[in-house]
Amino acid sequence: MPMNELFTLLNSQSDEEMEAGFWLRVFEEIPDDMFQRFTDQPSQGIISALKHYARSYVLYGNEGIVLN
Amino acid sequence: MRDLRKLTDELLVKGYMSGNSKCIDVLIDRHKNKVFTYILVSVKNRELAEDIFQDTIVKVIHSLKAGRYSENGKFSSWVMRIGHNLIIDHYRKEKHLAMVSNDNYDFDLFNNPKFSAGSVEDNLVYDQVLRDVSKLVSLLPEAQKKVVELRHYKGLSFKDIAEELGVSINTALGRMRYAIINLRKIAAEKNISLSIN
Numbered sequence: 001m002p003m004n005e006l007f008t009l010l011n012s013q014s015d016e017e018m019e020a021g022f023w024l025r026v027f028e029e030i031p032d033d034m035f036q037r038f039t040d041q042p043s044q045g046i047i048s049a050l051k052h053y054a055r056s057y058v059l060y061g062n063e064g065i066v067l068n
Numbered sequence: 069m070r071d072l073r074k075l076t077d078e079l080l081v082k083g084y085m086s087g088n089s090k091c092i093d094v095l096i097d098r099h100k101n102k103v104f105t106y107i108l109v110s111v112k113n114r115e116l117a118e119d120i121f122q123d124t125i126v127k128v129i130h131s132l133k134a135g136r137y138s139e140n141g142k143f144s145s146w147v148m149r150i151g152h153n154l155i156i157d158h159y160r161k162e163k164h165l166a167m168v169s170n171d172n173y174d175f176d177l178f179n180n181p182k183f184s185a186g187s188v189e190d191n192l193v194y195d196q197v198l199r200d201v202s203k204l205v206s207l208l209p210e211a212q213k214k215v216v217e218l219r220h221y222k223g224l225s226f227k228d229i230a231e232e233l234g235v236s237i238n239t240a241l242g243r244m245r246y247a248i249i250n251l252r253k254i255a256a257e258k259n260i261s262l263s264i265n
Contacts, residue, residue, distance in 0.1 A: 003198065006220040018252075022245055026106040027106040029225055035101040040251045042104045042121050046069050050125045051096060055089040 073098075077143035087130055093134075099144045101179055107151050111158070120158060123152040167207065200260050204251050212247035 005025070072080065073095045083091035103124060108117040127150050131137055137146065205216050218229045230240040 003201075003220055004218070008200065013165070016110075016159050017156055018248060020152055020159075022105060022241075023110050024148060024152045026110075026226070026241060027102065027148060028142075029227065030102075031160040032102055032142075032144050034101065035105060041101050042118055046118055046122055047096060047100060050092050050129075053126065054084075054096070054129045058130065 078139050080145065081132060081137060081139075085135070092129070095143070099147055100125075102144055103147050103151055106148050107155065110155050111151075116158070120151060120154050123154050127154070191259075200252070200255075202253050204260070207249075207254055208247055208250055212243050212250060215243040216247045216251075219244060 072083070072090055075083070075091075075094070077098070080091040081094050084095070100121075104117065104121045107120050107124070108114060111117050111120065120254045124147065128147055131150070165252065205213055208216065214233065215229060218232060219226070224232065226237055226240050226244070230237045232238065
């Protein structure tokens with residue numbers, strides 16, 4: 001809904017919030033695969049920790065239990 | 069053995085929710101650059117961007133496991149919206165304002181495109197604000213007015229706007245950004261409230 005988007009942009013509390021909203025709309029339009037070879041990446045340590053955290057969830061029935 | 073990298077985001081999400089942890093590895097690898105770059109461009113500080121990125125992915129993991137994701141648009145957009153709200157939270161925490169993260173909600177607001185029907189009064193306020201915004205847009209410089217009309221009244225993408233106006237996408241985006249800044253300035257000068265809440 002473009003008009004709701006305009007209201008959101010106009011009512012942002014600060015210029016930083018407005019800018020973050022602006023960039024969100026820009027990035028949503030850029031195809032995902034354009035970022036595959038980007039040099040700006042999070043550190044490998046963070047990625048490894050996040051993957052380990054994601055794998056530590058084990059589903060038993062309807063419950064998710066963190067192992068560690 | 070199936071190459072998980074060939075699967076769509078939706079199938080990978082289903083795989084992870086069913087207990088295949090390798091699926092989340094592929095999802096993270098596939099989208100980490102885009103999400104991180106969005107956060108970095110917004111906050112302009114690498115250390116802060118890494119903190120927010122980390123919190124974003126943790127929230128994504130929790131939401132997936134809680135079944136709070138439904139296929140209602142692009143997966144990467146959903147992840148970036150979670151990151152976006154954490155960025156806003158960071159700015160508001162710095163200013164001691166109310167935050168917008170949706171931890172307190174049982175369902176995921178950011179993956180639901182439907183808006184609830186407003187009351188009669190809400191609709192009247194909305195119509196009034198719409199009229200006010202239209203008047204303000206008419207006061208913008210011509211180049212900026214055109215971009216706002218094409219984007220917010222006709223719903224064109226920035227790519228289509230750039231083609232329609234014969235300018236680059238960067239120029240179209242820049243005009244939109246200045247239009248928003250100018251609309252807020254003009255509204256403040258004329259003491260017009262643009263809030264619909």
